[in-house]
Amino acid sequence: MAHLYDLSVNPYPTGLPNVVGTKSFTPTPLALDDTHFAVGVYQYPAGFYAGITYRRPGWMTLTSDTTARDYLAAAYDPSANLTYAIDGYRAGYTSVVTAYSKASNSWTALASDTIARGGLAGVHDSSANLTYAIDGYTGSVYTAAITAYSKASNSWTSLAGDPTGRDGLAGAYDSSANLTYAIDGYNGDTVPYLIVVTAYSKASNSWTGLAGDTTERGNLAAVYDSSANLTYAIDGYNGNIGTYFSVVTGLIY
Numbered sequence: 001m002a003h004l005y006d007l008s009v010n011p012y013p014t015g016l017p018n019v020v021g022t023k024s025f026t027p028t029p030l031a032l033d034d035t036h037f038a039v040g041v042y043q044y045p046a047g048f049y050a051g052i053t054y055r056r057p058g059w060m061t062l063t064s065d066t067t068a069r070d071y072l073a074a075a076y077d078p079s080a081n082l083t084y085a086i087d088g089y090r091a092g093y094t095s096v097v098t099a100y101s102k103a104s105n106s107w108t109a110l111a112s113d114t115i116a117r118g119g120l121a122g123v124h125d126s127s128a129n130l131t132y133a134i135d136g137y138t139g140s141v142y143t144a145a146i147t148a149y150s151k152a153s154n155s156w157t158s159l160a161g162d163p164t165g166r167d168g169l170a171g172a173y174d175s176s177a178n179l180t181y182a183i184d185g186y187n188g189d190t191v192p193y194l195i196v197v198t199a200y201s202k203a204s205n206s207w208t209g210l211a212g213d214t215t216e217r218g219n220l221a222a223v224y225d226s227s228a229n230l231t232y233a234i235d236g237y238n239g240n241i242g243t244y245f246s247v248v249t250g251l252i253y
Contacts, residue, residue, distance in 0.1 A: 066107045067096045073122030073171075075131045080151045084110070086133050089118040093139050097149065111154045115145050119167025121222075123180050126173065128202040132159070134182050137167035142187045146200065160205045164196045168218030172231050175224065177253050178203065181210070183233050186218035193218050193238045197251065215247045216240075 065085055072088030082099040095113040100106070113133050120136030130148040133156075137143070144165035147156045162182050169185030179199040186192050195212040213233055220236030230250040237244050 062100075062102075063105050063107060065100070066098055066109065067094070069094060069096070071118030073120045073133060073136075075122035075124045077124050077129075077131055077151060078126065079129050082151070084122065084131055084149070086122045086131075086149075087113050087115075087117050087120055087136065093117050093137075110149070110151075111156060113149075114147050114156050114158065115143060117143060117145075117167075119169075119186075121169050121171030121182060123171040123173045125180055125202055126175060127178050130202065132171070132180055132200070134171050134180070134200075135162055135164075135166050135169055135185065142166050148202075159200070159202075160207060162198055162200070163207055163209065164194065164198060166194060166196075166218075168220075169194075170220045170222030170233060172222040172224045174199075174231055174253060175226060176229050179253065181222065181231055181251065183222050183231075183251075184213050184215075184217050184220055184236065186239075191216070191240075193240055199253070210251070210253065213251075214249050215245055217245055217247075220245075 067085070069088035069090040073086045074084060075086070076083050081103065082101055085098045085100070087096070088094055093116040095116040097110045097113055099108045099110050101108070115138065117136035117138045121134040122131065123134065124131045130150055133147045133149070135142070135144060135146070142165040144161040144163065146159045146162055148159050149156050164187065166185030166187040170183045171181060172183070173180050179201055182198045182200070184196065185194050187194060193216040195214065195216050197210040197213055199208045199210050201208070215236070217236030217238050221234045222231060223234070224231045230252060233249045233251070235245050235247070
């Protein structure tokens with residue numbers, strides 16, 4: 001016999017196949033773990049068999065980072081399949097770097113960054129297979145330092161500094177131009193919120209100034225859209241005028 005899961009009763013993902021069997025059938029999704037449920041389950045005395053499984057929608061709780069902090073940066077390294085948590089602040093600025101593996105749902109301590117700082121940007125450069133920690137605040141200076149982490153050697157290397165030291169900036173990697181962008185931020189000067197955009201090339205280990213953003217802001221986000229070949233600067237804050245922005249701008253390079 002065949003049973004098709006009734007989507008009109010429980011609207012889970014469409015296009016489910018028929019599940020064939022002779023044992024008792026339950027049309028209710030059965031939880032397998034925190035992240036999956038089963039559809040088309042046949043109950044047996046010794047357990048169950050699932051015709052098909054799907055990810056459970058919503059949020060799941062994962063293993064906590066080994067270092068609690070804020071003001072940090074994060075980046076995903078697809079070659080290592082790891083997510084890095086970089087530097088930050090907790091009763092002082094830290095250079096601690098940890099790596100999360102979803103495969104094992106665990107964290108591992110990595111070599112520390114060479115600079116303790118917060119408010120930095122973290123970006124993975126897929127062409128160089130390096131993860132960059134860019135700028136930030138050390139507690140005394142707005143640093144222009146950029147350091148690069150190599151998972152292969154578990155070590156950090158200093159690269160050419162950004163022309164503009166700042167924190168609260170955003171970073172993004174443009175795979176079409178093979179450039180890493182540092183966007184806007186805050187540096188405590190007379191006009192502290194910035195529209196400065198700079199681009200780092202690993203090939204030449206150098207920075208280039210690009211057209212400034214149209215909105216002076218810090219604590220924004222940035223992301224590269226490969227399909228549109230645009231880098232977006234999203235939202236942010238300007239304390240000089242007390243404004244939280246919903247402005248989104250797109251950088252074409």
